[in-house]
Amino acid sequence: MSNLTVVMYHYVRPIKDSRYIGIKGLEYVDFKEQVSFIKKNYNPVTIEDVIGSFENNIPLPPNAALMTFDDAYSDHFKYVYPILKKNGMQGCFYAPAKTIEDKEVLDVNKIHFILSSVYNLDDLIKETKCHFESLSESYDVKKFDEYFSELAVANRFDPKEIIFIKRLLQVALPEEMRGIICDRLFERYVGMEQAAFCEELYMTKDQLKHMVADGMHVGSHGYNHYWWNKLKSQELEQEIDKSLAFLKDINSNSENWTACYPYGSSSDDVVQLLQRKGCKLAFTTVVDVANTKESHPLLVPRLDTNDLPKSSLAETNSWYR
Ligand SMILES: [Zn+2]
Numbered sequence: 176m177s178n179l180t181v182v183m184y185h186y187v188r189p190i191k192d193s194r195y196i197g198i199k200g201l202e203y204v205d206f207k208e209q210v211s212f213i214k215k216n217y218n219p220v221t222i223e224d225v226i227g228s229f230e231n232n233i234p235l236p237p238n239a240a241l242m243t244f245d246d247a248y249s250d251h252f253k254y255v256y257p258i259l260k261k262n263g264m265q266g267c268f269y270a271p272a273k274t275i276e277d278k279e280v281l282d283v284n285k286i287h288f289i290l291s292s293v294y295n296l297d298d299l300i301k302e303t304k305c306h307f308e309s310l311s312e313s314y315d316v317k318k319f320d321e322y323f324s325e326l327a328v329a330n331r332f333d334p335k336e337i338i339f340i341k342r343l344l345q346v347a348l349p350e351e352m353r354g355i356i357c358d359r360l361f362e363r364y365v366g367m368e369q370a371a372f373c374e375e376l377y378m379t380k381d382q383l384k385h386m387v388a389d390g391m392h393v394g395s396h397g398y399n400h401y402w403w404n405k406l407k408s409q410e411l412e413q414e415i416d417k418s419l420a421f422l423k424d425i426n427s428n429s430e431n432w433t434a435c436y437p438y439g440s441s442s443d444d445v446v447q448l449l450q451r452k453g454c455k456l457a458f459t460t461v462v463d464v465a466n467t468k469e470s471h472p473l474l475v476p477r478l479d480t481n482d483l484p485k486s487s488l489a490e491t492n493s494w495y496r
Pocket residue numbers: 245246396400437438
């Protein structure tokens with residue numbers, strides 16, 4: 176038996192009672208239900224179990240499950256950690272170090288909260304276009320409408336307008352330009368001072384240290400949350416080295432370090448570099464159940480929380496083998 180279901184989580188919070196009711200995340204009550212479902216139908220394992228299974232062929236229990244939480248949100252300390260602890264489960268937390276070291280809100284998070292605060296997506300696109308046009312002369316960019324026809328493609332969770340905004344502001348435009356547009360939209364739609372917002376959004380170093388000391392796993396999610404497969408090898412190496420220094424600082428086990436690709440940005444070159452740096456496991460956003468005999472340890476697929484039922488009483492679905 177070496178099947179392994181790795182579940183991926185991002186925001187976990189009481190969304191309906193929060194200031195950002197449009198945020199795409201998991202309701203806290205649904206998380207508690209899902210944890211009960213997993214306990215009932217799966218065998219929760221630790222990252223150490225999984226490393227042992229990949230490295231030394233030690234079999235995992237049937238229907239093994241591992242819980243992963245991306246981006247070091249304070250949600251994870253406040254809501255997730257107590258529930259995992261109560262249920263005797265380990266969580267694996269992937270922290271982009273910049274948010275904690277430099278206290279900066281990542282553009283990707285600004286975009287989430289902008290999108291959660293917008294009522295009319297067409298207005299947002301018009302406004303984004305205005306900002307784009309006010310800046311476009313200073314940057315090497317295509318026409319706005321060309322970006323739209325290229326990038327606006329719906330996926331299984333989001334309509335095409337949302338995908339367009341995410342892709343345009345996360346990756347397609349030059350970094351400086353998209354940073355300026357994100358800041359302007361953040362100020363207009365969220366309107367909160369960034370340092371205060373940062374403090375509210377992410378965990379602190381002490382919280383991460385505490386979780387590590389209590390048996391939780393914290394791994395690398397880079398420093399700046401860049402797309403790893405779009406970096407030059409030197410830049411990627413720097414990203415990884417800085418994130419490893421951070422992990423050392425919070426006393427995470429540097430012998431058995433693991434990673435999670437920001438935006439699932441793996442490639443052959445990235446895998447090679449992680450291998451050279453001694454990374455034991457790395458998680459992608461490919462949607463599948465892993466197998467410790469067949470999967471590549473540095474390309475471990477995951478299921479999204481939405482792929483599993485959110486009721487302790489639910490029947491298992493097609494992902495259950
Ligand atoms: Zn991330």
